[in-house]
Amino acid sequence: MKKKSILVLSATAGAGHVRAAEALVEASHLLSLPITIQHIDVLDYTSRPFKKLYSETYTLIVNNSPKLWGYLYKTTESKSLDRKKSFLMKLFDSFNYQKFLQALNDHQPDAALCTHFLPYWGISHKMSKPEWRIPFFAVPTDYGIHSLWMNPWLKRYYVATAEAAWTIKSRGFSDEKILVTGIPVMPQFGLSVDQHVAREEFSLDPHTLTIMVLSGGYGVGVLDELVPSVALFLSKFERKEFQLLVVCGRNRKLYNKLNAMNFPSNVKVYLYQFVPYIDKLMDCADVLITKAGGLTVSEALAKNLPMIIYDPFPGQEGLNATYIIERGAALGAINFSLLNYKLKQLIEEPRLLEHMKANAKKIARPNAAKEILADVLRNI
Template sequence: MKLLILSCSTGEGHNSAGKALLEYLEENGVACEMTDPLSLVTSPVSQMVSDVYLFSTRRNLFKTVYRMGETVSTGLSLQSPVYMANKLYAKRLYDYIVDNGFDTVVCTHLFPAEALTALKRAGRLDRKTVFVMTDYTCIPFTRETDLDYYIVPHEHLVEECVQKGLRRERLFPFGIPVRRAFRERIAKREARVACAAAFDSGADMTAKWFLVASGSMGFGSSADLIREILSRCGKGAEVFMVCGNNAKLQTVLKAEFGRFDNIHLLGFTDRMSLLMDACDVLFTKPGGLSSTEAAVKNIPIVHTAPIPGCETRNAEFFHYHGMSYSSLEVKQQVTVALRLCNDDAYRQRMCDSQRTNANGDACRRILELLRR
């Protein structure tokens, strides 16, 4: 088996799922590679798509785009603009697959799944193809794809996928791939010592530790949340705020909170696993991948405001299954976080629900499927 993983840089979740699978496959001796199919056209194209996606999330346009996709997807009689756009680079993707001898192709993003569908419908691609869903809903336009296998995040989503037009026999509720670091756990005290050293924080080891993650693109009303934590906890809380790639957000927050020794403002970091091990509660927007990582890690989650669309569905799914608490109100978010710190039974119920519903074994099960 020689396997190609395809993802796109519209949010880091798709890439993280691909990297998790890549890590596991390499550890198990599978020849594999991961690439962005848009880079096969020109590398600026990939950046342009990412920039457009970022623009839409910050101007509340993504909600409109998502609803348009749902409308188109409910009764496709014509191929969607999304399909047609990704069909444009399908030949170059085919050449790359054939020239490099890949016999299996896994997508963690809709765009390459559309391109592969175009190749299959043209009768040009006889490789095994897989689409790994990274959100807890059947996202718009998925039904117009036609791949061999679909990896679904949870068994309770199978019926939704069937209703949206996917074939039941192609659906495998294995979960979302997460890297080994999130499948393992470091003792809280040890993790806090490591965080203090890694981020030169001088944090109080006995305080409540809150991790605030705004996503790789720095989305959300983080300042209001930090103000509320300071108002309620004062020096009794250490707040680690991850701003992602949003340097402007980090600069704005530093101007307001830079004088507080217990507010630690971080940019993009590859130490999220360690930060989760160290924290008492994670505040995060409901990205499918980041939420799954935290649930597999078994960290209490408070979901903050979602990017309208699939993240709204993620928040609903997690909240309904008891894996997180979701609220749009900052005061309520902090109230629940403090309860999770102080109420052992409440915290344990959430962690138990995470263990029941979050599958950390997705990579192994996907590999077993591909080896059949």
């Protein structure tokens, strides 16, 4: 049987789209499926100014004016976004699609699997023609779905939730085009690891309540206040000790500021920069304080790790947070005071933490990438 060729297409607009694409590629290496797979970033085939504008705009807006992002998300969702009315898509079409179309022609894939909507919106006018032969599949990377993901020329949608599937169906798409799979995560997030063994690797106390904090979309002006606020609050619990694992990522300024601080003696703070073993740190943690990015949430759920979602960005993060909070896998907090209160709940009610862990396990989809690849193969 001849191997099928699958091209995984992403766009560097936030890390989640790329991580989902990488998860699909990694899963393909573990499966005995007759496929070859390659991942490309569609923005690499656009002009340099467009790539810079597109990849940096989201981060710039959400970090500096999250309310503006929420407004843009809502208003673009409520309007028709065909090519004639979308300035962004017209811009992409006019100046950028030729190189990308040439790349598709060079690769000649049997299928294109998109973890961002830009690849197929940019060439939608070509996909509508009878002679078009490459089936495109969409893999949205959040728990709700924006209308930008919806396109009549797609073969299939692989969505995170039944709610997302319902939203697509309500726009006139048939059930046959939609499959609820979850969001693709790296295979290691689906591994079950004993917490004591995991903590031993990082020289952590096996019996101490351990709180993990991910920098994610937080700016330095948030976490350099959040971490000491949490540590000070935890210090008020007499005869109790805590471990705080803070992942600063590539935010060197944040790392340096926190590293220069003195923390209460009963709160041991461990700082990490960018690390390739987030899954191992999750194995060590009892609860995760984080934003509500689709990939981060999916990775934590796959690890059955309860979450406190702190001040999510409006738009897709708000939808992600609502989904997991409604299902009892997370608590929410919009300020430091409420964050500390939610921590107090978990400290004083250990059964609540166990209940949240069980709920996370119920809605986790650690095998999403495998399900998606197997279904693509059946449909090409």
